[in-house]
Amino acid sequence: MGGYRFRWDVIPQNLDFLLAGLQQTLTISAITLCLAMLGGLLIAVLDMSRFAALRFLGLASGEIIRNTPILVQLLWIYYVLPVVMGINLDAWWALVIGLSIYSSAFIAEAYRAGIQAVPKGHREAAQVLGLSPLQSFARIVLPQAIRLTLPPLAANFVQLIKYSSLGAVISVGEITRRGMELSSSIFRPLEVFTFIAVIYFLICWPLAMGIRLWERRLSRR
Amino acid sequence: MAEPAIPAQPGKSLIAAKNLSKSFGAIDVLKNVSVSIDEGEVVCVVGPSGSGKTTLLRCFALLEQPTGGAVIMRGKTIAASGASTEVRQAAKRVRSDIGMVFQHFNLWPHFTVLQNIIEAPRRVKGIGRAEAEADAVKLLEKVGLADKRNEYPSRLSGGQQQRVAIARALAMRPSVMLFDEATSALDPELKHEVLLVMRDLAAEGMTMLVVTHEMGFARNVGSRVIFMDQGDIVEDSSPTSFFSAPKTDRAQRFLRQLQD
Ligand SMILES: Nc1ncnc2c1ncn2[C@@H]1O[C@H](COP(=O)(O)OP(=O)(O)OP(=O)(O)O)[C@@H](O)[C@H]1O
Ligand SMILES: [Mg+2]
Numbered sequence: 001m002g003g004y005r006f007r008w009d010v011i012p013q014n015l016d017f018l019l020a021g022l023q024q025t026l027t028i029s030a031i032t033l034c035l036a037m038l039g040g041l042l043i044a045v046l047d048m049s050r051f052a053a054l055r056f057l058g059l060a061s062g063e064i065i066r067n068t069p070i071l072v073q074l075l076w077i078y079y080v081l082p083v084v085m086g087i088n089l090d091a092w093w094a095l096v097i098g099l100s101i102y103s104s105a106f107i108a109e110a111y112r113a114g115i116q117a118v119p120k121g122h123r124e125a126a127q128v129l130g131l132s133p134l135q136s137f138a139r140i141v142l143p144q145a146i147r148l149t150l151p152p153l154a155a156n157f158v159q160l161i162k163y164s165s166l167g168a169v170i171s172v173g174e175i176t177r178r179g180m181e182l183s184s185s186i187f188r189p190l191e192v193f194t195f196i197a198v199i200y201f202l203i204c205w206p207l208a209m210g211i212r213l214w215e216r217r218l219s220r221r
Numbered sequence: 222m223a224e225p226a227i228p229a230q231p232g233k234s235l236i237a238a239k240n241l242s243k244s245f246g247a248i249d250v251l252k253n254v255s256v257s258i259d260e261g262e263v264v265c266v267v268g269p270s271g272s273g274k275t276t277l278l279r280c281f282a283l284l285e286q287p288t289g290g291a292v293i294m295r296g297k298t299i300a301a302s303g304a305s306t307e308v309r310q311a312a313k314r315v316r317s318d319i320g321m322v323f324q325h326f327n328l329w330p331h332f333t334v335l336q337n338i339i340e341a342p343r344r345v346k347g348i349g350r351a352e353a354e355a356d357a358v359k360l361l362e363k364v365g366l367a368d369k370r371n372e373y374p375s376r377l378s379g380g381q382q383q384r385v386a387i388a389r390a391l392a393m394r395p396s397v398m399l400f401d402e403a404t405s406a407l408d409p410e411l412k413h414e415v416l417l418v419m420r421d422l423a424a425e426g427m428t429m430l431v432v433t434h435e436m437g438f439a440r441n442v443g444s445r446v447i448f449m450d451q452g453d454i455v456e457d458s459s460p461t462s463f464f465s466a467p468k469t470d471r472a473q474r475f476l477r478q479l480q481d
Binding site: 119121122124125126127128129130131135139140143144147 | 282283284316317319320321323325327328329330331340341344345386389390393
């Protein structure tokens with residue numbers, strides 16, 4: 001190992017600083033997930049609208065979001081959007097909004113799949129009994145679709161935990177950014193980034209495993 | 222529970238198709254079909270696969286928009302090819318007056334039996350929970366499933382599910398019930414319990430339009446038999462004359478094939 005001497009004691013010495021970053025990471029991911037669940041619903045409803053113009057809007061925004069890099073989207077929201085819209089967006093909000101929009105497009109797909117998995121006959125039964133389209137959607141389709149959508153939503157949360165590290169580029173103080181700052185001040189990048197990688201893994205891996213089990217159980221029913 | 226708003230008047234047309242046509246793209250599934258069902262009649266629809274029986278029923282249930290002609294209920298047009306606002310409003314008013322039972326039951330799996338039955342009375346008619354539940358239990362007793370009220374549909378046999386579906390439709394106090402092969406998806410030993418419920422319903426004077434492959438039911442319970450083939454009504458007669466002396470070649474061939 002090239003004679004490098006690991007100095008793991010730098011980690012406990014700076015643990016509070018790093019864990020505060022982890023807290024930011026988790027907060028950002030959680031808030032973003034909530035916003036993206038709403039945004040995803042909006043895109044899904046637009047996609048399935050009766051009106052061609054709305055369908056186009058939903059489809060186009062989904063395609064744009066899915067086919068440009070998330071990093072470019074974040075940079076665009078951070079640097080370009082304030083100029084275009086004439087608003088002042090701090091880095092934290094730029095990250096949250098950017099990630100939310102990005103996730104919305106993927107969550108919309110999950111919603112759509114969940115909604116399409118509800119047999120047409122269930123809606124027809126509701127229609128024949130006189131339920132309005134809105135009642136049928138809210139009472140019959142959505143509750144069934146949500147159950148199928150939960151695993152993909154959880155999977156999205158894992159994605160968000162990882163993608164929130166992109167906040168480092170626009171200097172949001174989540175754990176990756178703090179790692180960068182720490183390693184450049186104490187010159188211990190190997191220890192710091194190894195520790196951070198392990199932290200990400202220890203959070204994401206059990207979640208991903210749990211989701212896999214959950215999906216298997218749902219599909220067996 | 223409220224009684225049907227309009228008392229049954231035997232011998233008076235309740236629901237009718239007038240020159241009804243339905244095409245899916247280039248396929249003409251119903252070709253200028255006319256038929257009228259009087260109050261209290263039990264009309265059985267039979268015919269080979271693909272002859273348009275389901276489509277006819279779905280037009281009556283307002284699930285398909287006709288491409289020609291009209292569906293008329295108590296003299297009012299409730300479906301037509303170029304449906305006007307007036308027609309749509311009439312359709313909305315009679316919507317829950319037309320009950321339908323599907324081949325695959327279509328119970329809502331995330332609701333219990335009781336919840337399945339009270340959903341429409343509560344949301345559509347605004348009936349209170351206690352009253353709706355009391356009525357649902359009465360209907361469940363009628364179909365012999367009162368003890369299953371708190372089960373989820375997936376825990377019931379197909380025959381039980383179909384009886385719940387019938388109770389769910391009856392909870393809206395429809396004046397006509399449409400059955401689309403209500404027993405076709407069931408094992409032979411389960412068909413019987415559903416057919417008995419349907420027979421009782423007929424005996425109570427319910428107006429029924431029944432698509433079925435159960436010739437015994439058509440013969441014994443039906444007051445009229447309609448034979449469809451290739452999107453046409455080919456025969457429309459009493460069960461006795463249809464089964465003992467079918468007039469057309471096509472009906473004769475159909476009945477002969479059933480015997481093999
Ligand atoms: N939504 C649809 N789109 C295209 N074709 C359809 C559609 N629904 C029905 N058809 C066609 O219409 C024809 C009649 O169908 P329908 O289901 O009414 O027949 P059926 O008499 O009920 O037959 P079965 O005894 O098999 O149930 C069939 O050829 C079918 O393929
Ligand atoms: Mg059919």
